[in-house]
Amino acid sequence: MKKCTDYSRRRFFRNAGLGAAAITGLPALLSSCAGKSSKPAGLEDLFQEGHVILFQGDSITDAGRNRNREMPNDAGSFGFGYANLIASRLLGTMPQKKLVIHNRGISGNKVYQLAERWQKDCIDLNPDVVSILIGVNDYWHFRLGRYDGTPEVFENDYRQLLTRTKEALPGVQLVICEPFVLPDTSAVDASWMEPFSAYRRSAARLAEASGAIWVPFQEAFNAGMNLAPASYWAVDGVHPSMAGAQLMAETWLKALLV
Amino acid sequence: MKKCTDYSRRRFFRNAGLGAAAITGLPALLSSCAGKSSKPAGLEDLFQEGHVILFQGDSITDAGRNRNREMPNDAGSFGFGYANLIASRLLGTMPQKKLVIHNRGISGNKVYQLAERWQKDCIDLNPDVVSILIGVNDYWHFRLGRYDGTPEVFENDYRQLLTRTKEALPGVQLVICEPFVLPDTSAVDASWMEPFSAYRRSAARLAEASGAIWVPFQEAFNAGMNLAPASYWAVDGVHPSMAGAQLMAETWLKALLV
Numbered sequence: 001m002k003k004c005t006d007y008s009r010r011r012f013f014r015n016a017g018l019g020a021a022a023i024t025g026l027p028a029l030l031s032s033c034a035g036k037s038s039k040p041a042g043l044e045d046l047f048q049e050g051h052v053i054l055f056q057g058d059s060i061t062d063a064g065r066n067r068n069r070e071m072p073n074d075a076g077s078f079g080f081g082y083a084n085l086i087a088s089r090l091l092g093t094m095p096q097k098k099l100v101i102h103n104r105g106i107s108g109n110k111v112y113q114l115a116e117r118w119q120k121d122c123i124d125l126n127p128d129v130v131s132i133l134i135g136v137n138d139y140w141h142f143r144l145g146r147y148d149g150t151p152e153v154f155e156n157d158y159r160q161l162l163t164r165t166k167e168a169l170p171g172v173q174l175v176i177c178e179p180f181v182l183p184d185t186s187a188v189d190a191s192w193m194e195p196f197s198a199y200r201r202s203a204a205r206l207a208e209a210s211g212a213i214w215v216p217f218q219e220a221f222n223a224g225m226n227l228a229p230a231s232y233w234a235v236d237g238v239h240p241s242m243a244g245a246q247l248m249a250e251t252w253l254k255a256l257l258v
Numbered sequence: 259m260k261k262c263t264d265y266s267r268r269r270f271f272r273n274a275g276l277g278a279a280a281i282t283g284l285p286a287l288l289s290s291c292a293g294k295s296s297k298p299a300g301l302e303d304l305f306q307e308g309h310v311i312l313f314q315g316d317s318i319t320d321a322g323r324n325r326n327r328e329m330p331n332d333a334g335s336f337g338f339g340y341a342n343l344i345a346s347r348l349l350g351t352m353p354q355k356k357l358v359i360h361n362r363g364i365s366g367n368k369v370y371q372l373a374e375r376w377q378k379d380c381i382d383l384n385p386d387v388v389s390i391l392i393g394v395n396d397y398w399h400f401r402l403g404r405y406d407g408t409p410e411v412f413e414n415d416y417r418q419l420l421t422r423t424k425e426a427l428p429g430v431q432l433v434i435c436e437p438f439v440l441p442d443t444s445a446v447d448a449s450w451m452e453p454f455s456a457y458r459r460s461a462a463r464l465a466e467a468s469g470a471i472w473v474p475f476q477e478a479f480n481a482g483m484n485l486a487p488a489s490y491w492a493v494d495g496v497h498p499s500m501a502g503a504q505l506m507a508e509t510w511l512k513a514l515l516v
Binding site: 244245 | 321322331332333334336338339342345346349350351353354485486490491499501502503507
């Protein structure tokens, strides 16, 4: 999935005009893969001056943000979650890039609810990078009998959303985050894992088909659970702790660099 | 100030029983300084399992935390500032240390107001590491005519607070953060810099005298202002942006490692 020949990734890196990649005349990722540069790609190489980055999703992205503000690069508008940690890292370490970073996650959202507000909360912001984390409510609310969307509905709705995004924003770099759950927690038990895996596989297929960067959150949490109990990373198995948000931020940043 | 012979730092590192330092039988910092270990000290070497870390200060530390919760390791209880970024980093990268991290900053506080609540909001938490950022309101409120404390009052009050802390918590590692302001912003102009420097010097003297780790925030922001305007780091010159909070977190972590 992270093939060096991925067209969307090439485009993303080709846009990064100010980094080492531009100096060599080759996209950083490609030059790294081809062994033509000894300098690994860094975050500096990924973003062009003035790039607009959007985080989209459900409560995990929302993370208590003040939805009355919705200002870019503003802590209160970002909430307490992984999007804040990532945005703070990007803004603090690359001041010269003048990045503009938004959070538009809304608690409780399923993929069709992203679609309902996509014009206002994505397209109109004209983002260069769109990171999406969605899926846990699509399963959770289905499991609870509050929603009749099947995994197939999820995948079809998600595919349409991505197609629409690429049509409206031809140069956009998509980042698709793996939805995840942690068993042996207050809300999630082992019986979630098999049915929920369908949603994870859907997201992975769509990432591959759309040339998105894939962020393997479930894999990261599985590794984390070898070091500390699931509840250390997310008390209810869905909403990450501070440690869980940090694990997500590191995983997201690493996915962009690989 | 960051001398390898600093007694308090030795003690801090000697407590770190699970890291590389313990393996060599020497405190990591000392062994690094003496050239007896090729492995530099990392965060892993600084903290012992179960260490309790406390962030104390004013609105910069408070950063919108929910004061009705005041739970350790809890994002809502931490607000949006540098303390959240540091705590997330420590908790996310060292799950096996089972760290317990508190934020007890309160907006508007001056040093005497820390003293008023120090038993409840510091001593009773029995911290192993206490990080303090205080001083901007001591000057700001004095400048506004709302407080009659001089720089001498600040230094004396602060010295008493530190003495009291070390008496009540003999093994504590103090971390004293440099108070800072950024001129050419909405609340701070150049006329602040000279009178405010007295507070910075007081904090530095007390850090040295008490064997605290010194975190040079003003120096970090001065360097940052070479890369982006002051308002990028703090719109009003006092309360950091996301970028400013990130800069503080990196500076704090680096100060512990040096």
